[in-house]
Amino acid sequence: MxxxxxxxxxxxxxxxxxxxxxxxxxxxxxxxxxxxxxxxxxxxxxxxxxxxxxxxxxxxxxxxxxxxxxxxxxxxxxxxxxxxxxxxxxxxxxxxxxxxxxxxxxxxxxxxxxxxxxxxxxxxxxxxxxxxxxxxxxxxYEVFDARRKEELGYGIYNGVITSLELENMFKQEHISTLTGDSPKRVVFLQCVGSRDEKVGNRYCSKVCCVTAVKQAIELKRMHPETEVYVFYMDLRMWGKGFEEMYRVAQEQYNIRFVRGRISEAAGTFDGGVQIKAEDTLIGKPLKMRTDLLVLMLGMEAxxxxxxxxxxxxxxxxxxxxxxxxxxxxxxxxxxxxxxxxxxxxxxxxxxxxxxxxxxxxxxxxxxxxxx
Amino acid sequence: MFHPFVIPFCIGTVALFGIIGIKFTRWIKSLDRKQITIFRQHFLKGMFIPAIKEMLLEGLFHRKVTRFSRRLGFMHRSIALGWFLLIVVGFIEATVNLKGKLHAPWYAIFYRFFEHDQFTASSRVFADIMDALLIYVLIGIGLAVAKSLYAGIMGLRKTSKLKLFDAVLRYSLWLIFPLRLFSESLTACLYKNGGFLTQYLGDLFNPMFASVMELPAWTAYSIALGLFFALMPFSRYMHIFTELLLIFFRKYGVKESEQATGYTKMELSACSRCGICIENCPMDKVLGVDTIQPVYYLRDVRNRVAKRITADNCLMCNQCQSDCPVGIDISSLRKFGRNKQELDTHDNYQYLDKIHSFNAIGRVVYFGGCMSHLTPGIVESMKKIFDAVGQKYWMMDEYRSICCGRPLLQQGFINQAAELRRKNTRLIIESHSKTLVTSCPICYQSFKNEYHLPVRVMHHTEYIAMLMQLGKLKVKPSDLKVAYHDPCELGRGCGIYEEPRRVLRELVQLVPAEREGKDSMCCGYNLGNTCLSLESQMRLRDASWQNLTINHPDQVATACPMCKKAFQHASHNSVKDIAEIVAEHLIQ
Amino acid sequence: MKSFGFSIAKPRSLEIDGESLERLHRLEEKEPSFKRCFNCGGCTATCSAGQFTDFNIRRVHNLYRWGRYQELGEELRKCMLCGKCTLVCPRGVNLRHLIVSMRELLNEL
The missing domain is CATH 3.50.50.60 (FAD/NAD(P)-binding domain)
Known part of the structure; x- marks a missing residue:
């Protein structure tokens, strides 16, 4: 009217x-x-x-x-x-x-x-x-701007990349750190910009869980010797075939799933990334050096x-x-x-x-x- | 020269000065040793005249209130200065009349009642002066009445709310001067001894009416005065005398200690409850919380009815402290109210004893602060800057950090905070460095004011400003438009306003925020308040962000990891620390 | 008491039924955001005190949830109240207030 x-x-x-x-x-x-x-x-x-x-x-x-x-x-x-x-x-x-x-x-x-x-x-x-x-x-949608979670070091440390950047590396069929070596260890972090009240996004972005599993498998296919860790809070394998992919990732590709959220990342002298999380299932803080930290970006309008x-x-x-x-x-x-x-x-x-x-x-x- | 009607006045006056004497003595006696030592040290330095000068400026002229709002200043000044002059001129008038002979205090106060026979040219002038002063005071009272009805008249958003007892006192104060005018006019009607105003009014009265009403009117005036005087020491009007005492001690270098002392009592009583602290308080302005401001908190403490939440639900952003015309150390008073006593245990951090220092002779000790672990951009930029000027450094908390202790202190854990300070002090002293640079304004304020370090303590903005002044940093300016957010702890907390701006002006185009400098709005993430929900913090932050971006800057700069995180959580627009902006503009 | 080499075995499981959770309810009242925790462990990972000693704030408040108050007061004294945990918490739990509140309630024991 x-x-x-x-x-x-x-x-x-x-x-x-x-x-x-x-x-x-x-x-x-x-x-x-x-x-x-x-x-x-x-x-x-x-x-x-x-x-x-x-x-x-x-x-x-x-x-x-x-x-x-x-x-x-x-x-x-x-x-x-x-x-x-x-x-x-x-x-x-x-x-x-x-x-x-x-x-x-x-x-x-x-x-x-x-x-x-x-x-x-x-x-x-x-x-x-x-x-x-x-x-x-x-x-x-567009993906969450990872620089808003500065504690994860995106844009500051070269070893920290986003899930999009990794996808792009897959397209080029070339996964490497900045120094050009193939990564010995890659860590995925779930829920960057989703399920996070601090950045104002309470919702779950729904696709990152399975995307991380998919990317981890692809990574393992390209570089079987790379150690791959996925840090998660909950793994939501809700769609057809998702849970099966998760199982394959565990069993066939030996991808390690750690229940805990990474809260800090810092650079190491050799260009890697030092992460801090807690393995909440045993209740101990955990520190780990990794070549690549992949942030699974959530979706925003x-x-x-x-x-x-x-x-x-x-x-x-x-x-x-x-x-x-x-x-x-x-x-x-x-x-x-x-x-x-x-x-x-x-x-x-x-x-x-x-x-x-x-x-x-x-x-x-x-x-x-x-x- | 005595009449029974002056008795209420006399009783009131005796009670007033008696009680004030007792209270002042008690307070002074319960100053702690540190405060007395400082007082003695300054005593010989001839602070007397500056102290008296400030007492006059603040007590009578209300300089700081005027600075805040001219109208409000005029109101306070007209009552205080006008009344003071009424007493002084009245005394002179009485003395002149008696040719310098001693006279009783009530003689000068009720002079018109006692003297109506010899009306000479000189006494005529006195009468006119007294009338003019009375008008001056009455204007002030009129404004006060208007303000109580509608705060907007005085340019205030809100006026402080009163309890019954204070209301009674306020009405007796308001009554004193109209009663005086009325009584003097009646006497003028009968004896023609009034000034231009009282005589004019007196002539309007019927002499019969005047002769009947004269004594009751003077009695009412005496009762109003007596009542006000006798109750004054128990009310907010105690501030009139306490403020003078406070100014005196403050001029002699006395400050709040870690625990409440007699000085604290002085500060509590020196609050005039003008309500200026409500004006810019973000808790009220943004969240509508109007029960925790100093005016109410101090009242509740004075009346011993303060609730924990009143002490706790405050950001400690220091806005009120910077606005307070009496200069009360509100943050310290609040800390005393938060004292955790039985929770505040000793030897909590023995696990820190194993930590070793680093021999940092010739290096700068860099202390990022706990929060800088969550803003690696600041730390990395500082490292770049140190490297660019060839300054060797030791980052004291690179891998793990010992908190400076201020967050604990703000929450009333005095012993625990002291323990952390001891641990950090040991590490800093054992490093043998001469300079400590920190990126966190909370740590900075702690190192500067709460520690007693034998090293130079600098915030990184100060450090960068110094490097620039020495011409050591090679930077290339850009035409980026940047607004600067003053962190509470750095600006109002430590008075660092100019250095960050000087640095920014060298690099970028600085655009003003709506409110900045000492009026900068807290980002909401201040550690001073533990009871705020995230939702409330976000509302505070949004208000602060709106204030900053009013002139559409390309970037917002700040100098505190907490503020940076607050704004970063809110928006995609870039928020940078000054160190980062400097690092980006470095010429390699 | 003389030891005969025997002892009563400590219960292996959390026996919840006999416990009063009154203190938990009071904590939930004091700091409601506490109920939102989804145990991601971000607080423990970032904890300043946790870098030096085995202080685990997530574990402490989970024990508190089940009424296991023994030694929690002692444990909480290790906290420096620096606020990093509060800043990283994705659920917006006000951990600093939670810690002070827990200490207050435990102090009544």
Whole structure:
């Protein structure tokens, strides 16, 4: 209701502007199809776009970056089946070559506004406006900034790296310390930026546990002689095949799991990292020198998620976008025609993201059919 | 020259000076040996005149209150100075009239009642002066009434809340001067001996009414005075005299000791409960806790009803202490209230006896502090700086650290803190070094004020500032915009405001925060408060962060590991210690 | 007492049923955040006193939870109250206040 009142005002403001600066309204009128704007072309946005287009709706897919599915492309192998992330990403991008899908790369979205029921306008950073019948937010996550946990030494000691940086090393198929040697010992630390009230994130990021197990196995495959430790508070092996991976990691790869949180890291004279933790199961403090300390970064709402959730008034917990309810209306928001999918709502695994995108596509099709 | 109506006044006055005499003697007697020694040492140094000068400036002119708020200063000054002058001029007037003969105190106080026959030109001038002074005082009283109704008039957010007894006293104080005006006007009506105001008012009265009301009015005035005087030593108005005594002893170098002494009692009574301490208190401003401020804490201690939580629920950020117009050492008073006595055991840290020192002749001893283990960026930058100037160092707590003891002391564990101080002192002395540099303002304050070390103690900001002044550090400035956060312990605690800013100005573009320097807002992680929940700490931190980033700096600089952690936990924006900024700007 | 070489074996398990947990409830009242602990051991790992001696704050308060107060008071005296544990705790437990509160409650014994 509020938006209706604001509309005329905005129009008047534009008419005062010189023509060149006025937002260009690009009307998609070639056919009488409903138009769905999808913001964010990660796995969720791409999958939803494919599904919606297959139901003969027009899709506008906006992506802030030049490349699609950046987070996915930065991965090496996917848990639990160790399939190749690139293959999956390529497959999805191939499917995007659909006549009803238009992809706008390097097009960050400023805000979306509901004009009336069944009518949304999407404003880009460079002042273009697109009309749409429904909008789907797939603005995703970004990883926690490890420098906020200074005690872990990220950005200070070269031996401290993030899970993303390790993933990148896997992609290059070359794991080494700064000195170029292959690491004799690697320590993984779980829950960096998740389950941590000090940085304001009480939630569990859900995917780091199994990611660490996956990375530890990959590491062992590449360097069987490396000692690998995983420091955890709880290991949450919740998905299909996860627990089995954990078992394989223990038995087949001899990866050692220590129950305790590392609270301090310091550099050693030879370029390694000295960590302090407690082995809580025997109740003794533990000190250990390692060549690499890998921080398993948690997921936070991305900048785009925070900004759009705020401007649409659908901010949920921790800056993520909030859905109507977690059961039957998880893709809905309290704004009619505005839908959510993927990690803009909460941390999710890739498997969950794709399922969620399909469910969002389904909800949108239902919504459009009521028009 | 006597009339029975002066009896209440006389009783009040005798009671006042009697009780003050007894109290002062008791307090002075219970000063501890250290304080008496200091007093004696300074006694011969001729501190008398500066002491008297400060007594006048503070007691009468209320200089520090005025500095805080002009209106508030005017209110206090008009009552204190006006009343004082009324007494002095009244005394002179009476003496002149009696041509220098001795006279009873009530004669001068109730002069108009006793003298109405010889009305000469000179006494006319006196009467006008007295009226002018009375107006001055009445304006002050009027402002006080207005302030009690609406604190905003005095530029305050809140005024202190009063208990019944204090309220009674306040009303009798407020009544004294209107009653005086009324009585003098009535007498002026009958005998035409008033000044410009009292005579003008007197002429408005019916002489019949005046002759009936004169004696009751003077009696009421005498009773109000007597009541106020007699109750004064038991109320907050005791501050009027105690403040003078306190200033006197303070000028002679006396300070709070580790345990409560007579000096503590003086400080307790010297609080005028002006409520300035509530004004900037972050506990009130951000969290809405308005029961723990010094004005209430000291009142409760004085009335022996202080609860532990009142003493404990304070950040020890020293904002109130820096604002206090009486200069009361509030942190020490609070520490006494936190004394853990039976918990405060001896020989707790025998496990530290095995630790050996390091022969650090010619080196600087670097003490990072416990918290710097959680901010390795600061330690690494300091190492870089030491290396850049070719200064050899021994990092005393590189692998493990002995706490400086201040956190224990702040929580009232006096013996335990002393034990830690002994352990650290031994290590420092055995190192044979001449300089101790620390990165933690808590440790710095402890080493500087609580230890008695034979070495030069420096905070790293001081040390870096010194290196820069000597031209030893080669740095390349950048145009980064940086706001500086003054840590409580370093700024208000130790008075180090200029050195960090001098360093930053050499390197970056310093942008101001909304409140800074001695008004800097605590980051909320201060170790002084053990009962704050994390949620409350975060609210304090957010308020402080907002205050810092008002001018949109690219970076926030601080000089304390705790503050750094507080802000780091909050935001992605970069927070850096000054040492880190310096290390980043070094020319290799 | 004369020793005959026999002794009564100490119970091997925590016998909880006979214990009064009143003191635990009082501690929980004094410092509610204590209930949030998920035993990650960060406090013990970072502990300043723990670098010199075998002081384990996590173990101490777990023993306290089960009413095993023996020697805990002595143990807690090793703490220097430096606050590192409080700063690293991911659950925001106010350990400094917890330690002082435990000492106060144990002192009543």
């Amino acid at each position: 509020k938006d209706k009142k604001e509309r005329p005002g905005e129009r008047r403001t534009w008419s005062l502007l010189p023509k060149a600066l006025r937002p260009r309204i690009e009307v998609q009128t070639q056919e009488e199809r409903p138009v769905v704007a999808i913001i964010g072309a990660g796995p969720a946005g791409m999958e939803a776009a494919i599904q919606i287009a297959r139901q003969s709706c027009q899709v506008l897919l906006f992506e802030a970056n030049a490349d699609l599915a950046l987070n996915l492309q930065n991965k090496y192998k996917l848990f639990p089946d160790m399939s190749d992330a690139q293959t999956l990403a390529q497959g999805m991008m191939l499917a995007l070559e659909h006549p009803l899908i238009t992809v706008y790369r390097q097009t960050p979205i400023k805000h979306v506004v509901q004009v009336e029921n069944f009518h949304w306008q999407v404003f880009t950073e460079d002042n273009r406006v697109f009309k749409a019948t429904a909008v789907l937010l797939c603005t995703g 991305s900048c785009g998620t925070k900004q759009l959730a705020k401007s649409c008034g659908i901010v949920g917990d921790y800056g993520f976008a909030g859905s109507l309810d977690p059961h039957l209306n998880d893709n809905h928001t309290h704004r009619k025609g505005l839908f959510l999918a993927g990690t803009c709502k909460r941390p999710m695994s890739l498997t969950d993201v794709i399922a969620d995108a399909r469910s969002a596509a389904m909800e949108i099709i239902n919504y459009l059919s009521k028009q």
